[in-house]
Amino acid sequence: MKLFDAxxxxxxxxxxxxLAEKQITVDRERIDLRRDEQLGEAYLKLxxxxxxxxxxxxxxxxxxxSAAICRYFEALGALSALFGETALDVARIEGWTRRIxxxxxxxxxxxxxNQREAFRDRxxxxxxxxxxxxxxxxxxxxxxxxxxxxxxxxxLAGRSWIATDSYSFADITxxxxxxxxxxxxxxxxxxxxxxRRWHAAASARxxxxx
Ligand SMILES: N[C@@H](CCC(=O)N[C@@H](CS)C(=O)NCC(=O)O)C(=O)O
Numbered sequence: 217m218k219l220f221d222a223x224x225x226x227x228x229x230x231x232x233x234x235l236a237e238k239q240i241t242v243d244r245e246r247i248d249l250r251r252d253e254q255l256g257e258a259y260l261k262l263x264x265x266x267x268x269x270x271x272x273x274x275x276x277x278x279x280x281x282s283a284a285i286c287r288y289f290e291a292l293g294a295l296s297a298l299f300g301e302t303a304l305d306v307a308r309i310e311g312w313t314r315r316i317x318x319x320x321x322x323x324x325x326x327x328x329x330n331q332r333e334a335f336r337d338r339x340x341x342x343x344x345x346x347x348x349x350x351x352x353x354x355x356x357x358x359x360x361x362x363x364x365x366x367x368x369x370x371x372l373a374g375r376s377w378i379a380t381d382s383y384s385f386a387d388i389t390x391x392x393x394x395x396x397x398x399x400x401x402x403x404x405x406x407x408x409x410x411x412r413r414w415h416a417a418a419s420a421r422x423x424x425x426x
Pocket of ligand 1: 225227266267268280282283341
């Protein structure tokens with residue numbers, strides 16, 4: 217199998233961190249997003265959605281969606297704390313992962329894609345007809361981000377990790393989101409001490425550099 221990957225982008229990084237945590241090695245091919253290689257003919261033949269990551273299986277089937285790709289690897293091997301080993305932990309990790317995606321990650325994407333000149337008529341990632349930017353969505357993104365960051369900071373008071381007692385896929389999702397937020401000039405405020413402590417601990421794991 218082969219993973220179609222890209223530097224700096226949050227969704228491929230989510231898969232790389234997961235694979236590093238599980239010590240799984242996969243052949244990778246880098247797609248250059250700065251040169252729009254994801255929208256070129258060769259890549260679109262593989263993945264007509266024009267986004268990364270994508271995992272090509274040995275029979276040619278393409279799996280999309282970073283969370284689905286990680287779940288595929290999880291299902292191939294032993295259950296781990298990353299997706300939860302008990303019913304309750306699975307639900308906690310799933311619940312936090314979806315919230316981080318819907319509030320934090322969506323907030324960053326709304327700001328980035330609706331404000332940056334580079335994304336003019338590319339309001340949504342990947343291969344679409346022209347999707348104009350909507351300035352009000354950038355405003356919505358700021359509200360989502362500010363509110364999400366405050367809520368996550370309060371949640372992390374007295375806790376090491378977001379969803380359970382162990383580092384999990386929810387932490388991976390939040391780490392790539394917080395780091396990606398810098399691209400949209402969205403910061404974690406100085407006062408968010410719990411979130412800053414968590415971010416330092418998550419960033420110190422060897423997988424963070426994957
Ligand atoms: N929900 C998808 C999102 C995929 C996605 O948006 N990928 C971005 C990089 S993070 C991309 O390929 N962007 C290409 C573009 O903007 O055209 C996932 O988690 O895999």
